[in-house]
Amino acid sequence: MRITYIHQYFKTPAMSGGTRSYEFARRLVERGHEVHVITGEPDGARPRVSTEAGIVVHWLPVPYDNAMSYPRRIRAFLGFVARAAVVAGRLRHDLVLATSTPLTVAIPGAYAALRRRVPMVLEVRDVWPELPIAVGALRSPVSRWAAFRLEAWAYHRAAHVIALSPGMAASIRRRFADVPVTVVPNSSDRELFAGADGAGEALRRATPWLGDRPLVLYAGTLGMANGVDYLVRMAGHLAGTDPDVRVVILGDGRMRDDLRGLAVELGVLDRNLFLLGPVSKAEVVAFFGACDLAASVFVNLPELGNNSPNKVFDAFAAGRPVVVNNGGWIADLVAESGAGLVLPPDDPAGAAAAVSAFVRDPAAGPAARTAARALARDRFDRDLLFQDFVRVLTEVAGTSRARAGRTAASSSRIHISRAS
Numbered sequence: 001m002r003i004t005y006i007h008q009y010f011k012t013p014a015m016s017g018g019t020r021s022y023e024f025a026r027r028l029v030e031r032g033h034e035v036h037v038i039t040g041e042p043d044g045a046r047p048r049v050s051t052e053a054g055i056v057v058h059w060l061p062v063p064y065d066n067a068m069s070y071p072r073r074i075r076a077f078l079g080f081v082a083r084a085a086v087v088a089g090r091l092r093h094d095l096v097l098a099t100s101t102p103l104t105v106a107i108p109g110a111y112a113a114l115r116r117r118v119p120m121v122l123e124v125r126d127v128w129p130e131l132p133i134a135v136g137a138l139r140s141p142v143s144r145w146a147a148f149r150l151e152a153w154a155y156h157r158a159a160h161v162i163a164l165s166p167g168m169a170a171s172i173r174r175r176f177a178d179v180p181v182t183v184v185p186n187s188s189d190r191e192l193f194a195g196a197d198g199a200g201e202a203l204r205r206a207t208p209w210l211g212d213r214p215l216v217l218y219a220g221t222l223g224m225a226n227g228v229d230y231l232v233r234m235a236g237h238l239a240g241t242d243p244d245v246r247v248v249i250l251g252d253g254r255m256r257d258d259l260r261g262l263a264v265e266l267g268v269l270d271r272n273l274f275l276l277g278p279v280s281k282a283e284v285v286a287f288f289g290a291c292d293l294a295a296s297v298f299v300n301l302p303e304l305g306n307n308s309p310n311k312v313f314d315a316f317a318a319g320r321p322v323v324v325n326n327g328g329w330i331a332d333l334v335a336e337s338g339a340g341l342v343l344p345p346d347d348p349a350g351a352a353a354a355v356s357a358f359v360r361d362p363a364a365g366p367a368a369r370t371a372a373r374a375l376a377r378d379r380f381d382r383d384l385l386f387q388d389f390v391r392v393l394t395e396v397a398g399t400s401r402a403r404a405g406r407t408a409a410s411s412s413r414i415h416i417s418r419a420s
Helices: 020-030 070-090 104-115 130-134 141-157 166-174 197-205 229-241 256-266 281-290 302-305 310-318 330-336 346-362 362-376 381-417
Strands: 002-006 034-040 048-052 057-062 096-097 120-124 160-163 181-183 215-217 245-248 273-276 295-296 323-324 339-344
Touching: 002 020, 002 104, 020 034, 020 057, 020 281, 020 381, 034 070, 048 096, 048 330, 057 070, 057 104, 057 215, 057 310, 070 104, 096 104, 104 120, 104 130, 104 141, 120 141, 130 141, 130 346, 141 302, 160 166, 160 381, 166 302, 197 281, 197 381, 215 281, 215 310, 229 245, 229 256, 229 273, 229 346, 256 310, 281 310, 295 339, 302 310, 302 330, 310 323, 310 330, 310 362, 330 339, 339 346, 346 362
Parallel strands: 002 034, 002 096, 034 057, 096 120, 120 160, 160 181, 215 245, 215 295, 245 273, 295 323, 323 339
Antiparallel strands: 048 057
């Protein structure tokens, strides 16, 4: 197949961020498909094209930063829509795959699919627009009305929807019963994290403030919805009860300066809490390999329980326990499997006590690591989930070709009949 893959935040392993689209596109190329990715390049001066592991990537200069205000982000989304539609409209393809966030990627996706009369598969990474409404990104009645209209339009233009969690799929099925949905969650790249143990040991030896001390790692976006101040406050309590436990926050985002200010106020910055910058996907392996717990935290909103955070599956791939502070399917998974801890929301003091007890328990860590590795191997292996992903694309394209063939045959019979 010739596939046009639209993802505004496409990342390669040399960049900071999730690489799901890269890894799936790379595997599509290895299977003989031709893949063109259309993405944004926040720091780009002009459009450019590169080839990454056989993937043809069209980089569009669209300014974007997590630190932007919500109105500026919306303008960035619309700017990408316009540029991506032009590029996608020029490409020849058998299938269009558009992946959110934001859901506005469905607009150039649907346009490109209609122009070439091919199907579009829509991948949904957030419950949208419930989530932007819950976090306050869409406040006016007009913006909410427009968001719900876009959602309905996008789902009905898609031949199939891929959801990244059971909760996302349930939300779509409940409101759009006629839309076919398949769950393909984020996945664990066991190949990438195969050397995590050795890399983690090397990082510990090279980092004097870490050494052999327990480490809680947060590696991800520092946005408003992430609620990473929970970990800073937890570090404040640990400073008085178990000061040797290190908390590392690795990443960037809108709340970075606020987090630094809070850490200074609580007296934990560079004492037992370390706020580091983002690193590439390849470099983050060592941090996961060094940690005793990998944290995935959010503000206490029910809508966030349906998320499928990359950091959780990276931790599983590295064989590291996960600690979460919000309900939802990941919390249920961690609790049922024994692959980590579920912390009380809005209670950093309780979190500090639970984390300290876990890292000081000689049996808890090894048992949770075993459970995490089992999840990565048996349920979330990237190659395993790619089979589900590519099956959806193949079936959608095959159905489209069969329908086109029947239409052509019917048209031929009509012409023969008229000629007779």
